[in-house]
Structures are given as C-alpha cells and as structure tokens.
Amino acid sequence: MLNIDTIKNGLVIDHIKAGSGPQIFHFLGLDKANFSCALIMNVPSKKTGKKDIIKIDNIINIDYSVLGFIDPNISIAVIKDEKIVRKIKMELPERVENVIHCKNPRCITVTEKYIRPVFRLTNKEKSQYACEYCDALYSAGSID
Numbered sequence: 605m606l607n608i609d610t611i612k613n614g615l616v617i618d619h620i621k622a623g624s625g626p627q628i629f630h631f632l633g634l635d636k637a638n639f640s641c642a643l644i645m646n647v648p649s650k651k652t653g654k655k656d657i658i659k660i661d662n663i664i665n666i667d668y669s670v671l672g673f674i675d676p677n678i679s680i681a682v683i684k685d686e687k688i689v690r691k692i693k694m695e696l697p698e699r700v701e702n703v704i705h706c707k708n709p710r711c712i713t714v715t716e717k718y719i720r721p722v723f724r725l726t727n728k729e730k731s732q733y734a735c736e737y738c739d740a741l742y743s744a745g746s747i748d
Contacts, residue, residue: 616681617658617671622646624675624746625656631674631747632666634658652677669697673704673744676731696731696744699724703747704733711738 620628622645629635629643640661649655663682671678672694682690702720706713713721713735723733723742731744 610686611659611661611683612686613663614659614661614683615663615666616683617660618655618679618681619649619651619675619677620656620658621675621677622649622652622654622656625658627746628656628671628674629658631670632658632664634660637662667703668692668694669700670703670747672697673700673733674747675745696725696728700733704742706735706738706740707742708735708738708740711735711740713737 617628625643625645629641634641634643637660642657642659644657644659646654647657666680668680671680673696676694676696678694680692680694681688682692699722701722704721704723706721708714713719719737722736724736726732726734726741733742733744734740735742
C-alpha cells in the first residue's frame with residue numbers, strides 16, 4: 605500500500621486527468637523543489653476511472669489559469685494545520701498568456717521573440733482558443 609504523509613500546510617491538486625500529472629508537476633517546477641511534494645498517478649476515481657494527484661507540503665503561488673487551461677476539472681485544496689480551509693475549482697480561462705506558443709510560422713509571436721503569445725477562449729464547449737495575433741486555433745489540454 606502506498607503511504608504519503610499528511611500535508612500540514614500546503615496544496616493538494618486533485619482530479620487531474622490521468623497522465624497529465626507529470627506535465628503539471630514539471631510546469632510548476634516541483635521537480636526542482638526543496639520541500640516535500642508527491643505526484644501520485646493512476647489513482648482510482650469514481651468519476652473518471654483513474655486520476656492523478658499532486659500533494660505539495662508548502663504554500664506556493666500557482667497560475668490557476670494555466671491549470672484551468674490544462675484541465676478545467678482540476679480542484680485545489682488549500683491545507684492549513686492539516687485541515688482543508690479552501691477549495692478552488694478550475695475552469696477554462698478566458699485568456700492565457702505566455703503558456704502555449706503559436707505554431708503558425710507566419711505569426712508575429714514566432715518571428716518577433718519579444719511579443720508574448722496570447723490566446724483567447726473562442727469556443728467553451730470545444731475548449732478552443734485562438735491566437736490574438738493570427739487567429740490560429742488551438743485546443744486546451746496541454747502546454748508546450
């Protein structure tokens with residue numbers, strides 16, 4: 605049986621789509637963290653069959669829009685003194701900046717490196733985003 609210590613003060617990122625945990629773990633820089641954190645993969649889930657969970661024994665700043673872009677079903681529990689004091693439910697952000705890069709070779713964000721790529725949500729049902737500069741379409745779900 606897998607045993608992971610209780611979080612005293614920190615975050616639990618739950619309901620991550622199975623297999624997406626490593627991407628989020630790396631994006632948050634947890635692979636270089638100097639505090640306890642755990643990536644737990646393929647945990648049984650009643651809703652989805654399997655899920656990933658990240659436990660962080662520290663309060664860190666997180667760009668919630670990025671997590672919502674990767675997986676809007678994620679929830680975050682804020683833990684203080686071993687008790688959940690707040691739950692945060694992700695959703696698709698209206699806009700993401702400097703998270704994904706436009707793959708249109710003629711886009712100004714590709715040719716001019718000082719311009720930050722910005723994408724806006726154009727279709728919530730399809731989780732579709734468009735580049736603000738060239739209108740190239742992208743689906744939410746992964747970062748590059």
